[in-house]
Amino acid sequence: MPYVMVPVPEEHVQDVMQFILREMAKASLEPWDEVSVTRLFREVDEESRSLLAYAARATISGKELSEGDAADLMQLRAREMAGIMRDLNERASKANRPALVMTRTVTETLPNGRTTEKRVLWMQEELAPLIHAAERAELADVPAPLDGGRE
Helix, strand or coil: CCCCCCCCCHHHHHHHHHHHHHHHHHHCCCCCCHHHHHHHHHHCCHHHHHHHHHHHHHHHHCCCEEHHHHHHHHCCCHHHHHHHHHHHHHHHHHCCCCCCCEEEEEEEECCCCCEEEEEEEECCCCHHHHHHHHHHHHHCCCCCCCCCCCC
């Protein structure tokens, strides 16, 4: 592959190099598939499954689920829910896969016309149906394809 030289002001060289390294790391991640999601879903604890399921349902329905609402649904404090999210994403990182549940900040318009920012849970749209299927299979106690169909 030929090299390309791009002029970068000296004060931005370190930032550009960090950006390049982050993008290279992202490109090397393996995507989630049905087998890996099902295996993960069965291995994690009930709180983690609940968080994944709530985030997947919100993503599929196109609705926003705030961190506070998720914590209330799970009957946990926000700090505990954030810890669960961190543990899930560390597990994904160790498996060289993209993060499972992330947060992003959105602007919400209040009834009085003012705006405020709130943090909502976010999940890749391709991942949500896989988690939803793993949840349905677990609830129905259906044997899941843990090895890709190979015995």
